[in-house]
Amino acid sequence: MNNVLTLKRLVCKHCGAELSGLSDSITFQCKTCYRYFIITPEGLKDIAVYTAIGKEQYKKQPLMLPFWLVEVDRKLLRKEIEKSLSELRKLNSSIAKTRLEKNPEDENNILSWNLHTGTEKLHAMANTSSHRSIPGSREIEYLLSTIESFKSFFIYIPAFISRNPFAYLKIGKLLTKKQPSFEIEQSTLPGKPVMCVLQQDEAVELIDFIFFATLPSSILKCGDFLNPISLKVSGSPRLVLFPFQKRTNSLFSLIGEFSVSSSLIVNVT
């Protein structure tokens, strides 16, 4: 039952030199060969850390914040969305049929729906409590086509420390929604500690929440539609450092081009 906390030496597996890092983070860099390591439940493991490079050169040294980049399987996402939609439609039609059998007086109302447009029909259905609300098919098609228009669709999961868990949703949502274009290169520069506190497995568990946060409120309110949907990861997640610029009370993402309150990442002094 007891799994005792023990201390182990922070030594590079390749050259035997000491590793350095920040006290709260789980990633460390070797002082001599500049390789990165991460603490996992199994012990210390090698990890490749990448740096995102924007189009412009930065005048000031930016603050590099780590994110897990998780690529989503778009084909499976489309399938899941279509499946959820068709199942809900079936369910709604069966509910309408049973109601019709119970209360034939409603027949006129239900038949009159055929004369209305899709949205009117949806509103009418949503007003009845037993009906499950379904997002508009055009809205869903637009969402899917937007996701498919990118070369690959990534979910950005903040891996830095924050006392406010809302930061994970907010910053992850802003970058995921934007899907910025940038280049990445493996980071091997000396003296660059990575402030990563989130394990890869934990990051993968958060992708659904960050994806949901990017959705418009009209879709988010259709709980029965979203409930069965879960994103599938394609490829292994990457730990990427994104440049942020410190401003008076905010942090500006040089790649995402948005600002967030620095209080969300309060630990940066």
Add this chain to the structure above:
Amino acid sequence: MDKFIDGENNSRNPRETFGVTCPSCGGSLRITEGQRSIQCEYCFSNLYIANPPGVKSFFLKPRITAGKAKLEALRWISKKSNGRVKAKYTSVVEHKLVHVPFWRMRGRFIGWICGEEVKLKKVETNTSTARGEIRRQVLKQESTPFSKFVSRNVDWSAPACVIKHLGMQGISMKASMLKWEIFNHDFKTTMNIALPTKSAKTAKRDALRHIINLAKPSGANIRASRFHLFGSNLSIYYFPIYLLRYKFKDKIYIITIDGNNGNIIRAEVPGRKKLNPTTFFFIPAVLALLTETYFPLLFITVGCIYIMDQLQGNRITMPHLWLKYRLQKWFGGN
């Protein structure tokens, strides 16, 4: 260089510390909760905290002795009973130190809830009757669809075993300010430890249920929800508690004392016997009636009651002791 504030320096968010040993020099070190690496202050070697998955156990050494706990308890009883129950009238039957296990779940919680907020609204309706149109106010149920994200830091704790008269619901507040030691299972032979009866699975389920209940808006129909706890760890904390049993007037009372600071957690104090107004009215009235009619009748009645009590008790009590007992029974008091 940008640097993270260390937990120990942040006075607004105190974090508990645990004692560990350096693998290189054997030096005694203290690590702060959430810290992942440390430099040994004796041999300066960089070390990381291997945190294997599963439940970790910690314990706290008692800071007060059994004698001090007993003294504190007696002082408290005397104070609470307005000096009625003093040390000379009470005898401590048993006092022991027990390390009581508490489950504690810490982490970050993220969730998404979707449903309908149900509100009752007063609506005026016009109904036509033979007398004309009547306005009526009808309560109508209005439901508005909603969707919200929840994110918060979680610190939940609950007792891991059932102890009567414990008086503690959790240790979250206390735990963050104390210096804990890593629990070794060999301690079970040397220390008085209450074994956890609630499994880790049940504790996890209870914690999650508690957090979800806090996150869910009241008066809403939940259609769909998704919750996740990340960066979480479930641990067992053995907290020292003194259990003291004392005897007062043939009755046993229990007091639980915090083994860390000597505060009384829960205590039973002998209650003062409530005075019955009927007894106070009827007994003097009967006595007065007997005295008025024929004075020796009072002594005859008292004598009869005395003989009846002796017969019922199957033993002979001295008349003055019997009278004291009877008066106490009728009028209460010490």
